[in-house]
Amino acid sequence: MAKIYGITSGKGGTGKTTSAINLAAAMNSFGENVLVVDANLSTPNIGLHLGSPLVPITLNHVLNGKTEVLEAIYEHNSGLKILPSSLSIKDLRKIKYENLPYITHQLKSFADHIILDSPAGLGIDVESVINSSDEIILVTQPEMPAVTDALKTVKLAEQLNKNIKGFIVTRYKRRKSEMSLDNIKDMLELPLLGIVPEDKNMQKALTLKNSIIYTHPKSKASKAYKNIARRILGREEKQSFFSRFFK
């Protein structure tokens, strides 16, 4: 059964889009059928990150009933499927967010893993992403404002009766000034899915308009996202069995 994951955080700039793209690319690199959706309709970034900024038909058109969802799905040269949003300000008017759960449900016929990149905040746009998701994945940085806002997102997801799979800590620098992982775990009371270190290759991948999974497959961030993707897909057990076997 196909599954929809909502990548959300509360606070802006924590690494949601980076996580959505790289988790999707990692799953795609394992041979999974994956679709990443730019559900951040006010400040969409997925097309920019993956080198397809301007496309004629977008999620905006689908939400407003102007076209069928299949018409708005594009394919990256890696095979990863993308449903972008419009960069045009005029397409922002009167977006029917309430249609997102129905539209994303339709996507289950086109991919096995659907990853929704959420906007920041706790508004109606974020609520529609949470309502559209089977499971929520929280993204936070190791700092109090980000974790506090992540906690508010937890409460919102609970109010909407949504399961939270766990959280990812991004841009981890191993500095004393950062919040400790134990502190973050104590506050969020959720499983830690993985830690993504600060990695200068992330900016290089952005310049190359591609996922770090493909531009710098051996980088620290790339390895971290692959491990998190394995955990989400439930492939970890197999790995640890083999590593035990070879030990």
Ligand SMILES: Nc1ncnc2c1ncn2[C@@H]1O[C@H](COP(=O)(O)OP(=O)(O)OP(=O)(O)O)[C@@H](O)[C@H]1O
């Ligand atoms: N592990 C990392 N190492 C270095 N830079 C990173 C890392 N993760 C994210 N970044 C950078 O942090 C910035 C913010 O990331 P991103 O756009 O993914 O955040 P966001 O949560 O989607 O933001 P918004 O709330 O505006 O949608 C980007 O410039 C991105 O390249």
Ligand SMILES: [Mg+2]
């Ligand atoms: Mg974003």
